[in-house]
Amino acid sequence: MVSIVIVSHSKRLAEGVKELLNQTVKGNVIVESVGGLAIDPKVIGTDPLAIKRAILHVMDSGGVLIVCDLGSAIISSKAAIKMLPKEIREKVIIADAPLVEGSFAAAVEISSGGSLNDARNAAEDSKNLRKV
Amino acid sequence: MDLTKTLDTSDFIEIICRVSLVMEENEEYLTDLDAAIGDADHGINMNRGFKSVVEQLKKTDPDSDVGDVLMTTGTVLMEMVGGAAGPLYGMMFTGMASAASDKKEVNNADLAAIFIEGLKAVQDIGGGTMPGDKTMVDTLYPAVQEFNKSHDTTCAGLINVLERALMAADQGLKSTIPLIAKKGRASYLGERAVGHQDPGATSAYLIIKVIYDFARGKGE
Numbered sequence: 336m337v338s339i340v341i342v343s344h345s346k347r348l349a350e351g352v353k354e355l356l357n358q359t360v361k362g363n364v365i366v367e368s369v370g371g372l373a374i375d376p377k378v379i380g381t382d383p384l385a386i387k388r389a390i391l392h393v394m395d396s397g398g399v400l401i402v403c404d405l406g407s408a409i410i411s412s413k414a415a416i417k418m419l420p421k422e423i424r425e426k427v428i429i430a431d432a433p434l435v436e437g438s439f440a441a442a443v444e445i446s447s448g449g450s451l452n453d454a455r456n457a458a459e460d461s462k463n464l465r466k467v
Numbered sequence: 468m469d470l471t472k473t474l475d476t477s478d479f480i481e482i483i484c485r486v487s488l489v490m491e492e493n494e495e496y497l498t499d500l501d502a503a504i505g506d507a508d509h510g511i512n513m514n515r516g517f518k519s520v521v522e523q524l525k526k527t528d529p530d531s532d533v534g535d536v537l538m539t540t541g542t543v544l545m546e547m548v549g550g551a552a553g554p555l556y557g558m559m560f561t562g563m564a565s566a567a568s569d570k571k572e573v574n575n576a577d578l579a580a581i582f583i584e585g586l587k588a589v590q591d592i593g594g595g596t597m598p599g600d601k602t603m604v605d606t607l608y609p610a611v612q613e614f615n616k617s618h619d620t621t622c623a624g625l626i627n628v629l630e631r632a633l634m635a636a637d638q639g640l641k642s643t644i645p646l647i648a649k650k651g652r653a654s655y656l657g658e659r660a661v662g663h664q665d666p667g668a669t670s671a672y673l674i675i676k677v678i679y680d681f682a683r684g685k686g687e
Contacts, residue, residue, distance in 0.1 A: 378549050381553075382545065382549070383553075405652075406652060407551035411545075413592050414554040414557060414558050414592055
């Protein structure tokens with residue numbers, strides 16, 4: 336099964352998104368949140384080593400989809416992926432998607448049996464959803 | 468200075484310690500540059516990051532090689548710096564480490580390889596960052612090209628190439644002033660970033676200057 340890693344600059348924002356997803360998919364999808372610096376979670380920022388640990392923690396046969404908030408969350412996630420062993424690295428994708436809508440769409444897709452690519456597509460398609 | 472071995476592990480530790488001092492001296496300057504087009508934390512981040520690196524390097528095993536020093540530097544920066552500078556400089560130094568593993572001293576050609584790997588890591592992680600994007604690559608890229616051109620492996624050659632690299636970095640740094648940013652937070656500003664020197668390009672310049680000053684001091 337595919338797992339989701341939420342990466343935000345804010346630990347509380349990442350945890351909030353995880354809470355929202357868990358409520359939606361009722362524990363059918365493993366969601367991990369990572370935000371702030373591991374060394375001091377009150378500091379706003381992203382920590383490649385903490386992201387790497389989160390990926391390894393939830394890695395399953397289906398792979399891991401990462402959904403990020405802003406700019407350096409992407410850079411840190413890319414750095415984290417680079418530090419993974421090759422066979423694991425190939426099973427991790429960063430979605431080019433908004434944090435809440437993208438991770439929500441991916442979670443729904445995964446809970447109905449979607450693959451890593453399906454989850455990524457669902458997350459990325461959420462960019463085109465009009466809210467109003 | 469010995470002509471066959473240019474910089475050893477303790478030299479690299481000394482260089483990183485000096486980078487830390489320079490980041491402390493320039494904390495306000497870098498933060499002011501960042502206040503204009505970013506989130507006003509670059510100087511604070513770089514100072515805090517390198518201070519932690521120096522603390523960690525104090526515990527360095529005497530048997531360490533240059534790759535270990537660079538790896539520690541990169542890893543601590545990733546852990547301690549929350550902004551984009553953390554992963555970018557972190558990957559730069561760990562990239563550099565990959566070109567220096569098992570080397571207790573590096574010559575001119577090794578130093579070139581170290582810089583090339585460091586630049587490659589930054590460009591790669593930034594999503595193919597090129598000069599003109601208003602980032603640290605604007606100073607690193609032209610500096611590294613000077614290493615690519617140089618085949619003189621003597622000590623004088625090292626200082627010469629570092630001097631040319633520093634001049635190229637300086638030009639690259641100034642070239643960021645009129646640019647519209649294509650990467651990072653400043654890219655949200657569009658035209659409003661024009662007229663401001665890039666903070667990341669500035670800290671990258673400061674690092675190159677420390678290396679040049681160190682090599683020149685050692686060569687005398």
